[in-house]
Amino acid sequence: MPPPYKPVPRFREPLLVGSWSAFKDDRMGLPLRVARECGEFGEFRVGPMPLYLVNSPKMLHVVLSEKAAVFSPESFAKNFTPVLGRTALPAIHGERHRKIRRIMAPAFTPKRLNGYCEQMVTLTDEAQRTLADGADVDMIAVTHRLTRDMIAKAVFLMDINEEDSFFEALRTVAEFIAESTANPLRLPLSVPTPKNKLVREAIAFMRGRAQSLIALGRERGDKGDVLSMLLLSKDEDGVGLTSEELLDQALTLYLAGHETTSNALSWLWLALARFPDIQARLHAELDSVLGGRLPTHADLPRLPYTLQVIKESMRLFPPANIFGREPTEDIEVEGYGLRKGQVLLISPYVIHRHPEYFPDPERFDPERFTPENEKKLPRGVYIPFSSGPHVCIGQHFALMEMQLTVAHMCQNVSFSLVSDQPVRPLTASTLAPSPFLLKVNRRRAAMALAS
Numbered sequence: 001m002p003p004p005y006k007p008v009p010r011f012r013e014p015l016l017v018g019s020w021s022a023f024k025d026d027r028m029g030l031p032l033r034v035a036r037e038c039g040e041f042g043e044f045r046v047g048p049m050p051l052y053l054v055n056s057p058k059m060l061h062v063v064l065s066e067k068a069a070v071f072s073p074e075s076f077a078k079n080f081t082p083v084l085g086r087t088a089l090p091a092i093h094g095e096r097h098r099k100i101r102r103i104m105a106p107a108f109t110p111k112r113l114n115g116y117c118e119q120m121v122t123l124t125d126e127a128q129r130t131l132a133d134g135a136d137v138d139m140i141a142v143t144h145r146l147t148r149d150m151i152a153k154a155v156f157l158m159d160i161n162e163e164d165s166f167f168e169a170l171r172t173v174a175e176f177i178a179e180s181t182a183n184p185l186r187l188p189l190s191v192p193t194p195k196n197k198l199v200r201e202a203i204a205f206m207r208g209r210a211q212s213l214i215a216l217g218r219e220r221g222d223k224g225d226v227l228s229m230l231l232l233s234k235d236e237d238g239v240g241l242t243s244e245e246l247l248d249q250a251l252t253l254y255l256a257g258h259e260t261t262s263n264a265l266s267w268l269w270l271a272l273a274r275f276p277d278i279q280a281r282l283h284a285e286l287d288s289v290l291g292g293r294l295p296t297h298a299d300l301p302r303l304p305y306t307l308q309v310i311k312e313s314m315r316l317f318p319p320a321n322i323f324g325r326e327p328t329e330d331i332e333v334e335g336y337g338l339r340k341g342q343v344l345l346i347s348p349y350v351i352h353r354h355p356e357y358f359p360d361p362e363r364f365d366p367e368r369f370t371p372e373n374e375k376k377l378p379r380g381v382y383i384p385f386s387s388g389p390h391v392c393i394g395q396h397f398a399l400m401e402m403q404l405t406v407a408h409m410c411q412n413v414s415f416s417l418v419s420d421q422p423v424r425p426l427t428a429s430t431l432a433p434s435p436f437l438l439k440v441n442r443r444r445a446a447m448a449l450a451s
Contacts, residue, residue, distance in 0.1 A: 005337035008052065009038035018045030027427040028321060031347040041336055053345050057380035059334045060346060063325055065388035070331055073390060076324030079180035082189050083173045083203055084255065085248030089393060103241055104249060104393055107229035113400055115224045116154045117297040120401055123149050124408045133442040136418050139269045140435060147262040150401060155254050156213045157225040166209045172202035174259060178428035210251055226253060253394060260319035261398050263432045265405060267317040268310060270423060271364050273415040273438050278366060282309055286411050295407040300400065303407055308366035310402050314384040316364065318348035321431040323386065348383050349431065357381045413440050
């Protein structure tokens with residue numbers, strides 16, 4: 001006789017199609033409504049497919065950490081595997097995942113991360129110098145190119161001035177991933193539609209170019225990039241990554257690292273423009289600590305408010321706004337009976353707005369992430385990089401990249417709003433803002449400090 005499990009609340013929605021339209025067109029609003037109506041755990045449908053939203057920090061901690069071995073991301077990640085490959089870290093589970101992650105870990109040690117900093121600051125300096133005083137600037141485009149170049153240098157040591165075809169292929173496959181994520185019943189890539197043909201060609205070109213970059217990496221030896229370390233690293237049994245695993249991980253780091261960081265920074269520039277008092281406090285910290293010189297890795301612990309602003313921006317607009325898990329066996333979690341194969345959806349966008357832990361959740365408030373306040377947050381309530389064994393392997397790289405970029409960009413410029421620009425979140429594989437312009441002004445205080 002099975003135990004009396006808690007009943008799962010059902011979201012009110014049309015009987016036949018369920019929440020199909022909202023899932024495609026309102027990926028953030030739908031989970032928010034499900035959470036408000038159903039509470040800590042709720043069921044809704046996309047056409048005939050039942051989905052279950054987890055909105056309890058305790059349940060999330062069990063699923064992502066405590067009993068993570070029972071919850072696989074593999075089925076949810078199938079949208080990415082045509083691009084990233086069958087062995088990409090986000091798409092595998094169990095012992096193979098643990099083995100590949102162990103081999104990759106040396107590329108993200110503090111000593112190795114320190115080596116990426118100078119190039120990041122150099123590229124940020126080049127980007128900020130292009131921003132004319134008083135100009136209305138498309139900061140999404142500026143940031144997209146900047147983070148693209150950073151990750152290209154850090155992962156592949158790529159000559160960024162000669163790679164337009166590679167970047168165009170990446171854009172095509174990123175759009176394919178976004179469409180696949182939004183439409184779970186999309187035609188398979190094998191169906192010979194014109195669009196699928198274009199995507200298959202882009203994937204083939206991108207993976208072929210990446211293979212040639214890996215071959216160059218083998219020839220040149222360790223030059224401080226991520227690829228060099230992936231080529232050198234071995235498991236405790238002395239075995240490194242296979243050629244397939246190496247290619248899949250390098251492309252995953254590139255795609256995931258570029259798109260997510262670009263979107264996170266774009267939202268942050270907008271927040272600074274909307275809240276000039278927060279921007280002024282950020283400027284004061286940068287001027288006091290850096291005094292007009294370029295930031296370094298050693299400065300990062302001395303820029304706590306900069307990091308608080310980044311964390312609060314990622315609370316409101318987490319780039320990985322939704323992901324999933326499936327139980328590999330029947331299991332009980334916090335009183336609910338979960339079945340093998342049941343699709344669980346996890347939305348950082350929703351859980352980061354939990355009013356019990358983030359009062360007035362839509363308010364932008366970096367004070368939520370002072371060290372003392374951050375310690376009060378329960379496990380499972382702040383997960384911009386997920387958590388547990390599948391936590392993003394590049395989270396420290398990403399935070400370092402963002403902190404250096406924000407520090408040096410905001411040393412030199414301030415942002416203000418251009419009127420009549422409603423900005424909305426776009427439904428994609430990551431949480432991107434709709435297009436906007438910001439007015440950029442060169443900072444006189446920074447010029448005086450640097451002189």
